[in-house]
Amino acid sequence: MFNVETIRKDFPILTRKVNGKPLVYFDNAATSQKPQQVIDAIVDYYSNYNSNIHRGVHSLSQEATDKYELARHKIQKHFNAQFAHEIIFTSGTTHSINLVASGFSSLLKKGDEIIVSALEHHSNIVPWQMLCERTGAILKVIPMNQDGDLIMSEYDKLLSKQTKLVFVNHISNALGTINPIKYIIDKAHQVDAAVLIDGAQACPHLKPDVQALDVDFYVASAHKMCGPTGVGMLYGKEAWLNKLPPYQGGGEMIAEVTFQKTTYAELPHKFEAGTPNICGGIAFGAAIDYMNTIGFDVIAHYEQDLLEYATLKLHEIEGLKIYGTSKNKTSVISFNLEGIHPYDVGTILDKMGIAVRTGHHCAQPIMDYFKIPGTIRASFAFYNTKSEIDSLVNAIKKAKMMLS
Numbered sequence: 001m002f003n004v005e006t007i008r009k010d011f012p013i014l015t016r017k018v019n020g021k022p023l024v025y026f027d028n029a030a031t032s033q034k035p036q037q038v039i040d041a042i043v044d045y046y047s048n049y050n051s052n053i054h055r056g057v058h059s060l061s062q063e064a065t066d067k068y069e070l071a072r073h074k075i076q077k078h079f080n081a082q083f084a085h086e087i088i089f090t091s092g093t094t095h096s097i098n099l100v101a102s103g104f105s106s107l108l109k110k111g112d113e114i115i116v117s118a119l120e121h122h123s124n125i126v127p128w129q130m131l132c133e134r135t136g137a138i139l140k141v142i143p144m145n146q147d148g149d150l151i152m153s154e155y156d157k158l159l160s161k162q163t164k165l166v167f168v169n170h171i172s173n174a175l176g177t178i179n180p181i182k183y184i185i186d187k188a189h190q191v192d193a194a195v196l197i198d199g200a201q202a203c204p205h206l207k208p209d210v211q212a213l214d215v216d217f218y219v220a221s222a223h224k225m226c227g228p229t230g231v232g233m234l235y236g237k238e239a240w241l242n243k244l245p246p247y248q249g250g251g252e253m254i255a256e257v258t259f260q261k262t263t264y265a266e267l268p269h270k271f272e273a274g275t276p277n278i279c280g281g282i283a284f285g286a287a288i289d290y291m292n293t294i295g296f297d298v299i300a301h302y303e304q305d306l307l308e309y310a311t312l313k314l315h316e317i318e319g320l321k322i323y324g325t326s327k328n329k330t331s332v333i334s335f336n337l338e339g340i341h342p343y344d345v346g347t348i349l350d351k352m353g354i355a356v357r358t359g360h361h362c363a364q365p366i367m368d369y370f371k372i373p374g375t376i377r378a379s380f381a382f383y384n385t386k387s388e389i390d391s392l393v394n395a396i397k398k399a400k401m402m403l404s
């Protein structure tokens, strides 16, 4: 049985005060908090077996290598990848996307087309624009509607023999929309285009199965799913990873080096130049263990309950407008108070110990669509409570009185 009070005890930060008030942390879409189990994994690494991996004959190095590779296997199992070497450790989603975008430079030609969606994070727009500049490929955008749903009939029309790549996020960080990625992947494959799904915002809430999805690339960051910052993953189908050239040159990624020629290491090391974030990778594995111990079905069910409760309560505030009203969404609520700048509301909420995000959420095209400068975004995790939502609602009412 899920008991949120027991869960909260795993997160030391949740007991602290901010500006004299108990912390209410509703900025989970930016980064999640970390449970003691993950903090312990980090302390254990540096206290007991810190060492460089893959090249030492000594025991510590072996131990660190084993733990790092065990983490890779945990990630493989979690995402149901066929092989462990299809999991590449990166510094996060942004790095993973850039790795793939850079690799495609040599595979695209002028006139090829790349499709992205109107709901993308900047980190899923800019690398493709740069790729288009390098190759002469053309960027096309799947439009969205007022609810924040992508319009699939328009997507169908964009697909053609010229389409080489499709890049969509699994869940929008700005609005919380869950995109119909299975449909998007299947349709893209009908024209032989590859698909990369940005799972940064999905992985805290659900457990993707990359084989069932038949996705070509799937990327995520550890820090949004209870792990540390500075580490993430790229899943790629073996055939695609073999086709892509290495991203960076350096140690670890080579088989043999002479001044005439270098041959590259096998997967996954071909994409892992230099000393990686060893501790981060191991703690990423601990985070995945932690979340699976709670269970993603339980997490999704609980968060959905929080979302419904918060939506209902927020709607009671006059002049409050919610952006992103898809029937398929996760526990993210973007909203504004009529005539009041989101930043001013965020500042007052902070005085009351409530952490929300204000601004464009690295998704300016979405804000342009709604013709607003930004929103206030409250994003909930499985360790949040209804009573915290009540605090938010009361604080917004207070802010509204002070500002209008």
Ligand SMILES: *Cc1c(COP(=O)(O)O)cnc(C)c1O
Binding pocket: 029, 030, 092, 093, 094, 095, 121, 123, 124, 169, 171, 172, 173, 198, 199, 200, 201, 221
């Ligand atoms: C957070 C986020 C990113 C960027 O992740 P980093 O960890 O900053 O690299 C990309 N896409 C989405 C949808 C996100 O939510």
